[in-house]
Amino acid sequence: MLHRIFRRILFLALLPVFILYYLIEDPAGGLMPRCVVKSITGWSCPGCGSQRFLHALLNGHPLEAVSYNYFIxxxxxxxxxxxxxxxxxxxxxxxxxxxxxxxxxxxxxxxxIAWMLVRNLLNI
Structure with missing residues (x-):
């Protein structure tokens, strides 16, 4: 019973966050922080592109979303x-x-780790 209540509260807490992200975030605009790994090393981390992925997915562009990070x-x-x-x-x-x-x-x-190496060595 407690898990069910927790899941509902979590859903209700995250829903406005996703709606706000959908409405105001422009991945090129810089509201969200830059990747620390990419800033320091120049290499894309395994999660690089996830913000653009989420933005494109929320805007109804699943193929564009996948193009930002094939591993997500x-x-x-x-x-x-x-x-x-x-x-x-x-x-x-x-x-x-x-x-x-x-x-x-x-x-x-x-x-x-393999995805990180492949995406950086092949410039994916």
Whole structure:
């Protein structure tokens, strides 16, 4: 019961933030902070382009959104899988134990590092 209330409060708290972001943010305008990794190293971090991605997605341009960072949809998929595993944890404990292991965390970390290297070495 408490989780349900927390989720509703979280949703109601985040909804105005997304609406405000949709209405006033121009990714080229500079309201949001610049990437620290890119500012210091010149390399794009794995999340670079996520603000432009979100802005384009909220404005109904999914293909343009993906062009800003090809890895974000993969991240959404991975987050969705974790949420699904957590939601079905009690009804399918064996599946939960099989996939929620350190090995998979290391694989995701390796994917993130590989994406950073690929996007910078190939200028994607």
């Amino acid at each position: 949809p993969v991240g959404f998929l991975l987050i969705g899988v974790v949420i699904w595993l957590e939601a079905t944890r009690k009804s399918h404990p064996q599946r939960y134990r099989r996939f929620m292991q350190p090995l998979y965390l290391y694989l995701v970390l390796a994917l993130i």
